[in-house]
Amino acid sequence: QSALTQPPSASGSPGQSVTISCTGTSSDVGGYNYVSWYQQHPGKAPKLMIYEVSKRPSGVPDRFSGSKSGNTASLTVSGLQAEDEADYYCSSYAASNNLVFGGGTKMTVL
Amino acid sequence: EVQLVESGGGSVQPGGSLRLSCAASGFSFSSHWMNWVRQAPGKGLEWVAYIKQDGSEKSYVDSAKGRFTISRDNAKNSLYLQMDSLRAEDMALYYCARGYCSGGRCYRSASDIWGQGTMVTVSS
Numbered sequence: 001q002s003a004l005t006q007p008p009s010a011s012g013s014p015g016q017s018v019t020i021s022c023t024g025t026s027s028d029v030g031g032y033n034y035v036s037w038y039q040q041h042p043g044k045a046p047k048l049m050i051y052e053v054s055k056r057p058s059g060v061p062d063r064f065s066g067s068k069s070g071n072t073a074s075l076t077v078s079g080l081q082a083e084d085e086a087d088y089y090c091s092s093y094a095a096s097n098n099l100v101f102g103g104g105t106k107m108t109v110l
Numbered sequence: 111e112v113q114l115v116e117s118g119g120g121s122v123q124p125g126g127s128l129r130l131s132c133a134a135s136g137f138s139f140s141s142h143w144m145n146w147v148r149q150a151p152g153k154g155l156e157w158v159a160y161i162k163q164d165g166s167e168k169s170y171v172d173s174a175k176g177r178f179t180i181s182r183d184n185a186k187n188s189l190y191l192q193m194d195s196l197r198a199e200d201m202a203l204y205y206c207a208r209g210y211c212s213g214g215r216c217y218r219s220a221s222d223i224w225g226q227g228t229m230v231t232v233s234s
Contacts, residue, residue: 034217038155048221052217091219096169098157098171099145
């Protein structure tokens with residue numbers, strides 16, 4: 001049950017697009033289409049942004065999109081806005097009926 | 111209003127026990143997978159355990175196996191986490207989280223409603 005690998009930080013200017021990667025193995029990200037992404041603002045509970053690799057729950061802006069290639073999933077935030085500044089976490093269903101999170105990426109809007 | 115409210119956290123010595131509770135309201139609790147997720151101060155999220163809608167399937171992170179027990183009481187709309195043999199590394203904010211349901215499918219792997227968390231401190 002090793003954590004998924006995310007870059008510790010990412011940044012972009014308002015209006016730009018930023019992509020965060022989430023690398024696992026064939027036992028988690030690569031083996032299942034059950035990757036989720038969460039946004040967490042300081043002192044707040046996480047918010048589900050993406051599920052099943054690329055699906056958005058209702059109410060999540062379409063500026064947020066997800067994808068996967070092999071053992072790496074990605075979250076892209078387009079048209080970056082000040083309120084997108086937060087921590088982002090990926091998670092995946094994993095072999096042996098487990099779930100695993102990534103270490104988190106701090107998104108800064110310059 | 112759909113909400114989850116955790117309780118039961120506190121300060122305990124290493125080797126001690128705590129029972130966390132999560133009260134659900136505003137939705138059909140028995141229709142959802144439920145998760146416990148923790149976050150150590152200044153650290154990332156870590157999945158702890160999940161339980162199926164009827165309690166027939168449970169799973170734990172390796173570090174919790176044999177020490178933690180997840181359970182639910184659908185009649186009381188409540189989720190529980192019994193934590194025994196607590197260690198310093200268990201110190202964290204513990205969140206209760208609802209498995210997401212959409213289009214007739216319910217997911218253990220995505221959580222759309224989270225509580226505010228209850229803090230567990232393990233220290234001598």
